[in-house]
Amino acid sequence: MVGRAIATKLVRLGHDVVMGSRAATSEAAAEWVASTDGRGAQGTFAEAAAHGEIVFNCTAGAGSLEALGQAGAENLAGKTLIDVSNPLDFSQGMPPSLFVASTDSLGEQIQRTFPDARVVKALNMVNNEVMVDPARLQGDHDLFVAGNHEGAKAEARGLLESFGWPPGSIRDLGDLTAARGMEAYLLLWLRLLGTFGTGYLNIKIVT
Numbered sequence: 001m002v003g004r005a006i007a008t009k010l011v012r013l014g015h016d017v018v019m020g021s022r023a024a025t026s027e028a029a030a031e032w033v034a035s036t037d038g039r040g041a042q043g044t045f046a047e048a049a050a051h052g053e054i055v056f057n058c059t060a061g062a063g064s065l066e067a068l069g070q071a072g073a074e075n076l077a078g079k080t081l082i083d084v085s086n087p088l089d090f091s092q093g094m095p096p097s098l099f100v101a102s103t104d105s106l107g108e109q110i111q112r113t114f115p116d117a118r119v120v121k122a123l124n125m126v127n128n129e130v131m132v133d134p135a136r137l138q139g140d141h142d143l144f145v146a147g148n149h150e151g152a153k154a155e156a157r158g159l160l161e162s163f164g165w166p167p168g169s170i171r172d173l174g175d176l177t178a179a180r181g182m183e184a185y186l187l188l189w190l191r192l193l194g195t196f197g198t199g200y201l202n203i204k205i206v207t
């Protein structure tokens, strides 16, 4: 869902996108390619990562390290890697818990495993439709980014602005340790979903 939403937005913005999957012949990816009037392509995670100047990790958190391993460290080196994943553990049913929290995060695990990639945690706190169409929600609301590489954050910021996020709404939380809180927010997000009956919500910082 997330990969499809982001890839569709990128294609609409004129980018040349390859959707990666475990199987190069993924039916879901083929269906997405068919919807792009020939402007999108599909491939293995390695082919997608090799193709991209910027890489989005939109894989299930439990499979993210494996998926990025398949993408290949050499195909991620030097690139901005925008990590949208959440470390959700569904093994005990619903609601999920987190398989990493508090003193570490999946974003940091990804950065440690692929030290030459430039990981930026972003977009993981909003639903996939809001990611690429923030105006879908009424009023002002905020999006957080975190990462150890200023240049990568600037690159991510440019893309997020092109998605429709107002510059003043993109809040830089500093280095990648901020991903701990951004990922743990999912525990609250799941409760908000249950309380308000909708995932079309976000938060706004007031001071």
Ligand SMILES: NC(=O)c1ccc[n+]([C@@H]2O[C@H](COP(=O)([O-])OP(=O)(O)OC[C@H]3O[C@@H](n4cnc5c(N)ncnc54)[C@H](OP(=O)(O)O)[C@@H]3O)[C@@H](O)[C@H]2O)c1
Residues within 6 Å of the ligand: 001, 002, 003, 020, 021, 022, 023, 026, 057, 058, 059, 060, 061, 062, 063, 064, 066, 067, 084, 085, 086, 087, 088, 123, 124, 125, 126, 127, 128, 129
């Ligand atoms: N859904 C949302 O609105 C939303 C919002 C914020 C953040 N997120 C986060 O964004 C990520 C994607 O969410 P999603 O809802 O689009 O779908 P998802 O079902 O969580 O993930 C689908 C993707 O993960 C890959 N994948 C799953 N298990 C894998 C494994 N063991 N090894 C390698 N790859 C694996 C799939 O590969 P194949 O194509 O090969 O099947 C597919 O590319 C998740 O981490 C989620 O927590 C989701």
